Amino acid sequence: MSTIISLPDQATARLPRKSFLNEEYGIKSWLLTGDHKRIAILYLVSITFFFVIGGALAGLIRMELLTPPSDLMATDTYNKVFSMHGIIMIFLFLVPSVPATIGNFLIPLMVGARDLAFPKINLLSWYLYMAGGLIIFAAMVLGGVDSGWTFTTPLSTHYLNTHVTTAAIGIFLAGFSSIFTGLNFIVTVHRMRCPGMTWFRLPLFVWSHYATSIIMILGTPVLAITLVLVALERTLDIGVFDPSKGGDPLLFQHLFWFYSHPAVYIMILPGMAVISEVISTFSRKRVFGYTAVAFSSVAIAVFGFLVWEHHMFIMGVSQYSALVFSLLTMLVAVPSAIKIFNWTMTLYRGSITFETPMLYAFGFMGLFTIGGLTGVFLATLGMDVHLTETYFIVAHFHFVMVGGMLMAYLAGIHFWWPKMTGRMYPEAISKVSAIVTFIGFIVTFFPQFLLGYLGMPRRYASYPADFQVLNVFSTAGATILGIGYLLPMLYLPWSLVYGAIAGDNPWQATGLEWQIQSPPLTVNFVEIPVMDHEAYDYEWLANKTVHEVQTVG
Amino acid sequence: MDSHSVATAPGELVGGVDPHSHPSFLRHHFESVGQQREAASFGMWIFLLTEVMFFGGMFCAYLIFRNWYHPAFVAGSNTLDITLGTTNTAVLIGSSFTMAMAVYSAEMRRRSQLILFLTLTIVLGFAFLGIKAVEYHQKFVDHHIPGPNFSIQEFVHPSNPHAIPLSPDMAQKTQIYFSLYFAMTGMHALHMIIGISLLFFMVWRASQNAYTEGHIMPVENFGLYWHFVDIVWIFLFPLLYLISRYR
Amino acid sequence: MSHISPVLWQFLVNWFKNFAVFPPEASTIAPYADALYFALVGVTITGLVLVFAMVTFFSIRYRKDRHPEAVQIEGSTVLEATWTLIPLGIFLVFFVWGALLYFRIYNAPPNAMNVYVVGKQWMWKVEHPGGQHEINALHIPAGIPIQVTLISQDVFHSFSIPAFRVKREAIPGRYTTVFFQATRPGKYHLFCTQYCGTDHSGMVGWVYVMAPDDYRAWAAGNTSGASLAQNGERLFAVMGCNACHTGTSQARGPNLFGLYNSRVRMTDGSTMVANEAYLREKILNPSLHVPAGFVPIMPNYQGQISESGLIDLVEYIKSLDSNYRLHQMMNKSVLDSAQPEPIGSANQGAGAAPVPGVQKP
Amino acid sequence: MTEKIDPEHQEQHIVGPPVYLTIVITLLVLTAVTTGVAFIDLGVFNPIIALAIACFKASLVVLFFMHIKYSSRLLKMTVLCGLFTFMLLMTLTMTDYISRAWGMW
Ligand code: HEA
Ligand code: HEA
């Protein structure tokens, strides 16, 4: 059973005359569109905007931390900077990053549907996102928020006079945007699959997004009500989280992390979705252990709801319940390991090529493994006591979020760029930027593990001089990292005009989305396809030139 | 064996509507009316799940504080007007009934009956909000609204006929009870207000014959929403009004 | 650039002189934590090397030039089971290991010397049993188990001593405790690690670990005259507590002698341990838990006593317990044995015997 | 595996007024019962009975007014899934509160 795929040469490919990009013109046709592909592009543009802001704030953080005293900005300003950095990066960038752009674009294509189940709700969710984003942006411009992204009570409710309520409203709206995205995905996956597309023929991308959506719809509302209560506490002075009234600030932690822990899986599962596709495509092999990978996604989503208290181990929760949650956290780490090993084994006896997405995917595997295993450090009760609230955590979550998800996001953007735009990105420079990103990343965040074990607390504007050397490394790395991210922002737009024409299936991939023209038509499929083979069936693809199954000419 | 393949097979009657007749309300990306309706009601249920979790956060808070500060919750609960509360429960259940009947009328394609039941639902909804407003006003008069003006007078003096007076520290905790009371009933009332606004819209659409030509999905989905709001109240009522009434 | 490089240079030099990538091990906990840490690091490196080696090897061996035909493989249940169970097993080992350490850190031995720490925006106020007060500094003797009882006056803070590998959140309205035993005299960082507002990064201080002699000398030189328990005793009279808690059988309030750490039966039939948290709660919210056989007539003192005052009262009530006193005496004797001549009020607050107003029944 | 949307049986089950009337009357009666029971001292059983009645009422609404009784298995699972997550939130939070050493419970 070996596969050589020889599709017709893509070099002669030409841009299709009609596609979703030129179906209609004018700003209105974009702002009122129901087309999931256009909404994906809207998201792409807007999250990039917020990423640049968040990144610039990260730059400020690193600049301040270059020297021990808080000399670049006042401590107050610094607090606002990292709070806004966290809030923007998490709620406005990472949570919607892959699902709302790549997922939005691809899920209907992958399941063989004309659109998501509720196009208007999809558009509404973008508007909610923008409203939320602009409100948060306004909160930042009007003076900032200094609660950290975790809004710890009673600090956020009674001791800050910054725009906490405004930011909470913004997050509330952005949260509903993500609820609606999740809702749309679930209904689409359940109800809109094309004939022959059984659950176990779905690409793993869809499985992962399905799992993500479960978390989005079940977790996000708890965050919403928690923020409402915080806002009510600030405005109307109710006392649910206020210890001086008999309320319990720990209850806030419970409710907040009930969302925010599962949310970290909202932030990684879509990344894993991308990696499954990329690794399979560039090793021309079916993903090793398809069912195991599919179920591990769902397992992560379900177990993800059982472990939130590991963020509160030293906050005065009962020691027995800490035991329970530490144990459950160990369990949730296992499905991630399953995935990593399955991807590794997918390479075995494949026929591997090293295009940019694949490089990012390798980066993901390495960095996520480090990030994930350091998560296990934190899940280990006695270790967490020393490591919590230090830079070790900062390093942990940047490894999983930036090294994991952001790498995966970039892998995905590069991988599907030809599909989205019909043009190739420039290969050489993008490889350089992938490598620069990787190096920059390691230099930035690896020293933070050491800093964390040394005991440097997070959210510190000034720190003892003993910690400076490692911080200098970190700042230097962040500069490299910034360049690594800046490059795609330059060459991707460039490729819109000058990039080579991609053709329908430049990667010789098997997904339904690759069997139609790039960029696709607004209706996606002229005729609803009939799925008659497994996902990642490279045999089928190899024979495809014989039996032409293309739905769009 | 995939079901969607069946949906595209010709000559099948889906949901009573011929899939190939393509009624005007069938949106382009759906294959059939049946698929569209299934999707819509599934979507609505998913949305209701998020609502369950939304209220769930407050129920969780309620559970904890009720057990910590039980005497305060008893005292707070006993200040609520049980007649108004029970009436309101009945009113809301009635409105759920009229809503169910509205859905039925839409299914039966009876326009005037549909409008009638929708209007009745509006009336009952307003009745509920009206009674709620009276209760809120009462709380306002009694200084039982959490915040700087909150007063524990009633709970420390034996002037309160219902409850044994609490010690001052426990009486303070009634503020937690009222915080939860206002947060929960307030969120519930907010849902009612949204619901009533949608009802007005639906009466208008119904009068244009929008729901009585086979396209009953909006009415049905709105019905689900309305019943959900009713269910929330079904739990709020015993939890907030009926704590140790026998005192 | 010209601004950065001298700085960089200077600190590179510094770094080679003082290669700090690892914090000092200065408590009995630290070796345990470090052992766990290195075990975790070992597993991480193993896992990473495993993944890295496989990826590299496959990438070279099966790259397209060498291996143009991919071989389709379904999967393997045996392999799936392997990499489910082995990591699970490893993780479970760490779960147990970590849990043991956690309980070691948060459950002090009964003879631990008690130090109170109050966190507030943005400083640490330390109160020693002997009545010494310090701000943003903590002087402790080496070799003696120490329990820090924490509370916050406003928001969450977190009391962190990296060299000891311990840390605990200070919570408004509740006591939390953390335990350690310093081993090496020296000066160590003390941080507030929970974000607590504007000056969070300024809420830092030093922990001075001293040889027992030095500690006693320091304690003698810094005492404010009265121990915590003595202050508490005074407060007990001033607040009128002794009006009811006379310690006699006709008293309106229960006898507080020997109350600390005993099990108290409540009116609702449950029992509670009368620990610091319970005592504090009794003074602020007396009607939350009512001991069996009493009418809840005790007034509440919310808003009338500061956190330090509460600590004094609690320490006083604790000192009425002979067991507790005994344990503290043992500490004292450890301290004393280091140097024969007895020194003033180093630790005598807790041991301050017969307290007027409360008699043995 | 895949949930079935069988178009033939998907023919909307129309619930008629008699059912609705029965349900609404049951609900009103139960409201009266639950209020009445609240005035009798049953110790720990008061909240239990109140909640039991509330759950029963809610199930009636879900099953009949909201047509779950006649809906596909997918929708039934959806409802259960919501309940399950809600219970998770409650029970796991409670693991902390009931076992806190300072015994506020
Ligand atoms: C994308 C986001 C993301 C992801 C995926 C994770 C994944 C994990 N996280 Fe992380 N975490 C965060 C984002 C994330 N985290 C954030 C943002 C915070 C801080 C929040 C704040 O306070 O601001 C945080 C904080 C945090 C804490 C709290 C620390 C504290 O506050 O004290 C803990 C504690 O348990 C933890 C644990 C874990 C674990 C066990 C995983 C696991 O899911 C990881 C599983 C993965 C692996 C285990 C790697 C793969 C395994 C292998 C390749 C097998 C290796 C081989 C062998 C074992 C031989 N995380
Ligand atoms: C998706 C999430 C995400 C991402 C992508 C990042 C990206 C980065 N983060 Fe962030 N970070 C968080 C989520 C994220 N972070 C969270 C949740 C916190 C906790 C907040 C809290 O405590 O409340 C945090 C906190 C945090 C801290 C700790 C602050 C503290 O505790 O005191 C630091 C310190 O180094 C840091 C650094 C960085 C750096 C260097 C990057 C880099 O990867 C960013 C690199 C990107 C760019 C630089 C932008 C691209 C470049 C350009 C657009 C060119 C223009 C750039 C400039 C002019 C500078 N972050």
Ligand code: CUA
């Ligand atoms: Cu106190 Cu940070």
Ligand SMILES: [Cu+2]
């Ligand atoms: Cu977590």
